[in-house]
Amino acid sequence: MRVYSLKYLNMKEDTMLNILKALGDSHRQNILTLLASQEMGACEIIHAIGLSQPAISHHLKILKQAGLIDSKKEGKNVFYTLNKDGLKEFLNQMNQFLDKLSCFSCSTPKPSLLRQNPNLCKELGYEPEVCETDILERNNR
Template identity: 45%
Template sequence: MNMIDVALICKALGDSNRLQIIQMLSDGEKCGCKLLEKFEITQPTLSHHMKILCECGLVDTRKEGKWSHYSLNCETLNGFKQFIEGLNCCGEKGGCCK
């Protein structure tokens, strides 16, 4: 995963509503209507949040009738998790900052 992708994901996750959406999708695919029920936002606002999450690659979408169904893109999420896990804290166990 390159730094531009990581930066886009971090920017997308910088909004508390989008973080909650990602958390909700961790249970599995959700219809946009179900996501909308959990927030006090309009449908256009939800669409804006979903566009950002889809553009950074964290979320996939599929259309069924008039509704969109959203799910996590596990490949992107796992790549981001690997990036985060690769970060080290110099203060732990004698780390790098002596």
């Protein structure tokens, strides 16, 4: 029995998740901050951030996979820049998501289906204690 459905944003769920994961690391945030003002080579980023070459390479790979940076090889050197189009698309999608949340916070939420059907937990295949116990309190013990 499927009672709920989730409607995702236009951006693929994996893309949004990859970007949020990429932004969840302070070193990657620092790299993005550096690249926001100028292109940089790997040696410049290593020097500015103070991490090893393998660590910076790992962070750059994650940022590139998330679509937040671009790289361009010129001769023997590779230059990294902020991917402004990827960042703009992410910001647009995030703004749409936040607009939806703020819209929900202004209106009265629909009541839970559990209020209308006290047997819902059992019908969904869960033990009654799942609906009767505050999961947040149980997990903090």
